[in-house]
Amino acid sequence: MLALKNIQILYDRAIEAVRDVSLEVPTGKIVALLGSNGAGKSTILKAISGVLYQEDGEIMSGSIHLEGEPISGRSPRAIVEKGILQVPEGRALFATLTVEENLLMGGFTRSRAEAAEGLERVYQMFPRVKERRTQISGYLSGGEQQMVAIGRALMGRPRLLMLDEPSLGLAPQIVDTIFEAVMSLNRDNGMTVLLVEQNAQLALQTASYGYIIENGRIVLDGAAEKLRANDDVQEFYLGFS
């Protein structure tokens, strides 16, 4: 579904954040992009969602194709309309708006009826979000905010959902709820997912394929079970020694 080829990204015309990255996300799969802080994961997501070219000095080369069609250089809105929706790191909710208002923001490209239907789907998936729907988003727990952020992306009816560090800073129980929801979206709705995570354990249990990025380069990729069995992955990412 999504294919990146030889992507190179510079910040400030000089800092090489991403070097010669090629990766594929096949239709109906969950693919994980793993790596430590500053490895270049968020930069890759920004390139896909079209928010990268907004600032001076950001330069990208290489190609990004969605189902064979080139999409690099398109506006963020055009990318959303093509069905690629991102849940940003840190959730980025409108903190002074209610939960439902935030969700409706995610449905802005949709008709009224579709938005109403979307709300129902989100509330069914996350009953906790339904309970909180009239509350101001800024007062929610981190886990609840992550659910709202995912819900907001779902309102746009993604074909490809990109999640940037969904587990960051959350209690284990709520992380389970969130990852179960992601797996059910994939299993039951056939949603394709690109999952960016620092938590390799979690990511490799969820995804079927993984890429490991270090200093802007893909250093290893393979089926999730193969990566889990790899000595280097166990030592550096899964904490076994």
Ligand code: ATP
């Ligand atoms: P994190 O988990 O901390 O978000 P990451 O793997 O997503 O890490 P990126 O945020 O993509 O990493 O950053 C990759 C590199 O690019 C880092 O060296 C970072 O310092 C640099 N970088 C990121 N954003 C900018 C920017 N706006 N201007 C200059 N350098 C940047």
